[in-house]
Amino acid sequence: MTLKIKDDKPFLRDTSKMLWDGEPAHAEVKDMSPHISFAQITSDVVNSLENPRPIYWWAIAVCVFMIAVGVACEVYQYRTGLGVSNKSNTNVWGVYIASFVFWVGVSHAGTLLSALLHLTHSDWRKSVFRYAEAMTTFALMTAGLFVLVHLGRMWQVYYVMPYPNERGVWSNFQSPLVWDMFVIGTYLTCSSIFLYTGMIPDLAVFRDNIHDGWRKKLYTFLAMGWQGTDRHWRNFRVAYLTLSVYLIILAVSGHSVVSSDFAMSQQPGFHITSFPPYFVVGALYSGNAALITVFIVLRFMFRYEQYLNMDVLRKLVRLTFALAMIWTYLHLIEMATVWYGHDTAARDQLYFKATGAYAGWWWLFNFLAIVCPWVMAFRRWQTNLPVQMVLSLLLNVGMWLERWMIVAPTLGHSHYPWTFDFDQWPSFVQWGILFASFGWFALLILIFCKVFPAVSMYELKELNYARKVEAHHALVGEPATKGAH
Amino acid sequence: MHRIFLNSIVLLVGLFAATASFADSSTAHDGVAPSAGNAAAAAAVEKKGFIADYDNIFIVKGGPEAKPTTEIKPLEWNWVDKLFYNPMGWINSFTDQLGPEVEQPIEFPHDRHAGDPGKVNPDGKTGDGINCMYCHTFARRSLTAGIPPLRKCIGCHQNIPSVRDTPRIVKLFEYWDAGKPIPWKKVHDLPDYVRFNHERHIQRFVFKQERPYKEVCGYCHGDVASMTVARRQRTLSMGFCVNCHKKNHSLDSTYTKAGHGPNDCFMCHK
Amino acid sequence: MSKRHLLALFDSFDEAGEAILELRKAKFKGFDTDHDMIIKSPIEHPEFERVLGPKPVHVQWFPLFGSLVGCTFLFILVSGAQANFFEQLKGGKPIVPIPINLVITYALFMLSGVFFTVLGLFVCAGLPARRVPLYTSRVLDDQIGVLVKADEATLPAIKAIFTKHKAVEFQEEAGK
């Protein structure tokens, strides 16, 4: 690559120094440094397949242990009955459904970054969107597991699917759960396709750079003979754009339909009109917080400090803060409509949340999800890795509690006085399976990042080229024009 | 002398039991409170006379002479059902739907008893043309068709000395002398959680629509009159039931009630 | 006259673009720039569109077709299933509830659209593709490759143009 920049010195890669210090806040760090060459991007990403830090293997071990705990709990629950999870006839849903909503929520950030910001030409997304998109797929897979775990007879889950059967019986298309099955299934399929399609050029690079082993065969198969010709790129651009448009609609409709599981029921506390936007924004919020967590982990684990850099983190944190504020507004609005509404049952329900058996958790969730994100408003904390790590985890705990507070106290205080006195504390089985879900999700992410390009090489090169053109124009003194599209 | 006396008493008891089992046909089901309605119901039963009396058991309505026998046809499939809505049922209709061969304690020759009198069976004998409901008496008035009690077999075979020494009849009398029921195996074993009602099907198709009983029973059980040991001929799956229930079985053109079978899950599953 | 392939590798997008422009202007006999020239690059570079001439993209018609056909098909199928499923008696609700079916139809609108988009990509871009005769992994790394197919006689002239525009490397197909 001919760099039209005079001082073309190699970028310093003192990763140990960069690890936790971050870069000084005053430095004018761009989302992509023009000093990196195309070949270096390729070699960095290809090398990430081979030598992650040792902590990677420890993380894998921890994940496997977490999954083992959950599998043990699930086997116990499967053999004995759902009763061991300690739910009751009033509090029938509990942690599983809350976690289902949580994981579907986490999936939304990936779509926001990869699809919505792709349409708006937000170039800073280019280093983070690939693993975010992978998070979408894996979070949906985790959410799907919770559906199975939640069902009383999971071995007959295929009854929900409308397939031409011998019995002449169909699933009930009027049920929001069937809409869920349709929309979440579509979302999972489409996001996997989107992830794969976006990865084809990078898989071709892997195919060319790895010369033996099962990976060579895998990449050769998956790259589908991509050679980067003008015909490939031209059609790829349009197809990718179309896919991202579909994905945005799908993400919005996806969580709206999940919210209709609640909003379509007659249960006071569920039966709220503003649930769809509330859920969608809550999903983006918690998903972005999870994105920050994974950002920091991957940056360290796979030595992606140059690509997942502080400027990108700052933008990510600002985005999360904005979403948190929108979510706060919707949360307050939701309570206000109940407060000023005529539905006494719903109002009692709100009182119960704030003062009843779950009051402590409710206030904790309000603190974590509403007050904590304000830390993100301060510039000095925006690029502080330890602070952001802890904060993003806290926000995720808060948003998980939010889902749990939608499910558990609401069912514990219904229309009918008979339901009032039961408050069920989930047993170790529920907690064990929830614990395992994080291990399962993390394991999938870790394996993905080791096998597939966790950052998008070709988009990084485009960004890099644009920054080079900018730097060149800045040097030469010409007016800066847009380099890459 | 002693033996003949004893046997005649047994025959009398058997006949009485058989008659009594017809007489109490209008007994209300368990759990139903006795009420004034039941007497009226019984009277209505008498007046209608749709339950055959014992003398005319061989020529109950729906016997071979009632209407010309129509063929037992498989389900009719239209192309939409074949393509979209029940392709599996359609595919199953091609495959072998025979159930497993059930080994019975005594190889009961259905063809000898129920077969056509004019037709020679593989064993060289003709059938007797006995109505199915002569032995399976419960079919017309309860959920289950019922296996005849041992006394019913003895009741006839007591008086048929010509076959008294054949191995199967010897075995039959062994059970009788030991005072034990014959442990028949179930052939048409429906899936659990479903309760097929013989009564309504027999009442409607044999007694109301006056179809030949061979066609009605044979729709699900196959041509039992040509088998020795009965064997399941149809899948008897839910699709088999549902497809038939969707069809229109109007009694006649003036019959205004729904012509199809009940479409209510609670009818069979409860 | 037999045709042969030539692959020239460039370091700079600008140089490669100028080389292509000059090739188009030169108008060699038996060398159609619209069909016999393929650009290979590590990133998508829209500036090439200008020098390559009009190359229409048809991918977008696939999802349009797919979405419409998919959702119509599903709506009919679901409505038919509901009408056929006469065991289902929902208190007070119509057998074929239009607004509810629209929710499901909407999901299939997008699913079939996405499937057809990928199908369109594969059809239009010619994937999965075989390796073309001349290929180097560097075109996916950091170099721009211009692959031309021309008569043996014209190849030296084309090569001269490439050399003029600072092509760093050439690969030539062996003569037949």
Added chain:
Amino acid sequence: MSIANLLQNWSRYRDTHPYGGAKPHMGYKWAMAIDMDICTGCNACSVACYAENNLAVVGKEKFLNGKSMHWLRIERYWHDTPEPTDPLQLTAYTASGAGKHFPDQGAHFLPIMCQHCEAAPCETVCPVGATNHTQDGINSQIYNRCVGSRYCLVNCPYKVRYFNWYNYQDPATENVWPEPLNQQLNPDVTVRSKGVMEKCTFCVQRLRAVMVDARTEERLVREGEVQTACQQACMAGAISFGNMLNPDSRVGKQWIEQGVNIALDVQSKNEHVGDNTPKRGYRILENLRPYPSVMYLEQVRESSV
């Protein structure tokens, strides 16, 4: 068949909502009326339901944990009306037992079971269509179709559905019917396994038995021909059950007498102020518009006499 169904009038296969619309319930509309003035809260109905419908007796620990399986439960509400300021009403107030402590305090009993709503909230949300409305107005629950998503229970305003948290018939884990006790199980009713939802069926096994007989005899079921188990066990006769469309039926007469119309969510009887005849009939949570099929008759309080 399917294309024809699409083109034909679909209402041929179903009833209009709610009861009383253009199409009758094929001759049947099963309904119930419970007179709480007669109810003594003796729990005999609940016990009879256990015996008839193979309900699992889960034991004290699970019961307190909210895993009870009683299809019919007697709810007890203490009389806690505030003390009247008018001294004239004080006598009646004291007599009712209000304001006193446990043994003397007046209690109200409310037997509650599945209300068999005409527009049941549980039906529309079941993903597999395991709960449906039958043509004779019963809310059916098909155990072998149920996958146990428990959405129906979430959407039930009365919370009268009960989930099988354990396999109560499994000798290995929860043996509710040990060896000789399994002989008392009702063969006409499925013994439910783990992971399915269950609820009151209006003793459908009894209903279907008499309906089959009646159909054979080409007539409708007569009043008094069938009783539910709870009705049968109620010594005071507080529960009346029957075919509402039958002009002879006690339950139909009671509904008309009390001015409760099954098709309305706000009863017109409440608007006729001038009417002096005391009307006690009401339905629980009528304002949510599930159109329940069970009417309750208010307890006559001494204070109001």
